[in-house]
Amino acid sequence: MSGNTASTWSAPTASGPLDASVRVPGSKSITNRAFVLAALSDGPVLVRKPLDSRDARLMTGALSALGGSAEARGEDVLVRPLAPEGTEPVSVALGNAGTVARFTPALAGLGSRPVLFDGDEAIRRRPVAPLLRALAELGLDIEDEGRGAPPFTVLGHGGIAGGKVELDSSASSQFLSALLLAGPSFTSGVTVRLVGGAPPSEPHIAMTLDLLRRFGAAPERSGKEFHVPATRLSCPDYAVEPDLSTAAPFAAAAAVTGGSVRIEGWPERTTQPGDWLRSLLAELGQRAELDDTGLTVTGTGEISGARLDLHEVGELTPVVAALLCFADGPSVISGVAHLRGHETDRLAALATELSALGAGVTETEDGLAITPAPLRGGVFHTYEDHRLVMAAAVLGLRVPGVEVENPATVGKTFPGFTRAWQAMLG
Structure with a gap:
């Protein structure tokens, strides 16, 4: 990587309109859900073309600590089901992976040993208390000294009763997904009634329900109530789709x-949820054409300012915010207050970093107000957040001198991102 120091990357500037074809890695969200369901299945599951990144490796590491295994087979991974044995304490390393912190504690309850969950300093600030309360009501024994956050210990007793529980999933849809994914392994299955505000990212809930069905479960939904009966799971072979949210900066590159x-x-x-990019790009005045081999995005030379509610697709916010800095007028992004509890406070980070390069970006109660202005180069701090690296790369296409701090953090979802970005530019 080039840059002023070993810890920065000089985001390359495009010399003209792009004409490129790219392939992005497997979906992080699908990969880690598939790994969990594979670990709960009756037999081995070959997960085809999963994401190979820090978050995915943290998940397979967690499953191994809990009594399963994951073995690389070329581009694929063979996951063997959990067979928890012994009573000695073990630890699960969370890193800063929300899916690992939320999807694996229930699995620890299937064994008979104390399991300590902890990770990076950032994961200790990410919300998890509503999920831990719900798991305790369902029969899990959790010690967290009242923190409602890592580090915490799950004391396994060889199984989880399950049953009915109320859950506030307004801070993260992953709380709900965690209960639904583990539900087939509970003695009585699980019935979850949502209370509080609506969970963000409805598509991720639909994704969880779809994967449960693919693995042989029979989830049911009635309004705010979800039910997953106790089920023996099986899916010998499962193929992971490309990560459409990781495709966002490449799609934005065509527009920019x-x-x-x-x-x-x-x-x-x-x-x-990344599939929403197709309609978003059209709303911003671009062309997006889908055929049986992929999606072609063609920039029209002008990006329309817009008012966008990104509640269901919040993970697209960093790249979309960067894109809107080049729009023909002001824009507002709303519905994403929950991003304050992601890898970092993404709203504060975006307002700070985009403004530092010259854009007029301010936080609102639930999003960002963006007023385009002439941009300049400078250091773009990334706060150990992979999506901020991608946002900075988009800015660099038209702004010389954007130095991206700690580009390696993009390894959370796309370790080869900077190489693929450079290759796109020829």
Whole structure:
């Protein structure tokens, strides 16, 4: 990587309109859900083309600590089911992976040993208390000294009763997904009634329900109530889709440069929230054409300012905010207050970093107000957040001198991102 120091990356500037084809890695959200369900299955599952990144490796590491295993088979991973044995304490390393912190504690309750969950300093600030309360009501024994956050210990007793529980999932849809994914392994299954505000990212809930069905479960939904009966899971072979949220900066690159970028393997039907990019790009005045080989995004040379409610697709916010800095007028992003509890406070980070390079970006109660202005180069701090690296790369296409701090943090979802970005530019 080039840059002024070993810890920065000089985001490359496009010399003209792009004409490129890119392939992005497997979906993080699908990969880690599939790994969990595979670990709860009756037999081995070959997960085809999963994401290979820090978050995915933290998940397979967690499953191994809990009595399962994950073995690389070329581009694929063979996951063997949990067979928890022994009573000696073990630890699960969470890093800063929300899916690992939320999806694996219930699995610890299936064994008979104390399991300590802890990770990076950032994970200790991410919300998890509502999930831990719900798991305790369902029969899990948790010691967290009242923190409602890592570090905490799950004391396994060889199984989880399950049953009915109320859950406030307004801070993260992952709380709900955690209970639904583990539900088939509970003695009585699980029935979850949502209370409080609506969970963000409805597509991620649909994704969880879809994967449960693919693995043989029979989830039911009636309004705010979800039910997953106790089930023996099985899915010997499962293929992971490309990560459409990780495709966002490449799609944005076409709009920013006025060129054309083809994203290979874009699925015709998907539950991924990143698929919303197609309608978003159209709303911003770009062209997005899907065929049986992928999605081609063509920039029109002008980006329309817009008012966008990104509640269901909050993970797209960093790249979309960067894109809107080049719009023909002001924009407002709303519905994403929950981003304050992600890898970092993404709203504060975006307002600070985009403004530092010259844009007029301010926080609102639930989002950002963006007024385009001439941009300049400078250091773009990334707060150990992979999506901020991607946002900075988009800015760099038209702004010389953007130095991206700690680019390696993008390894959370796409370890080869900077190489793929450079290759897109030829």
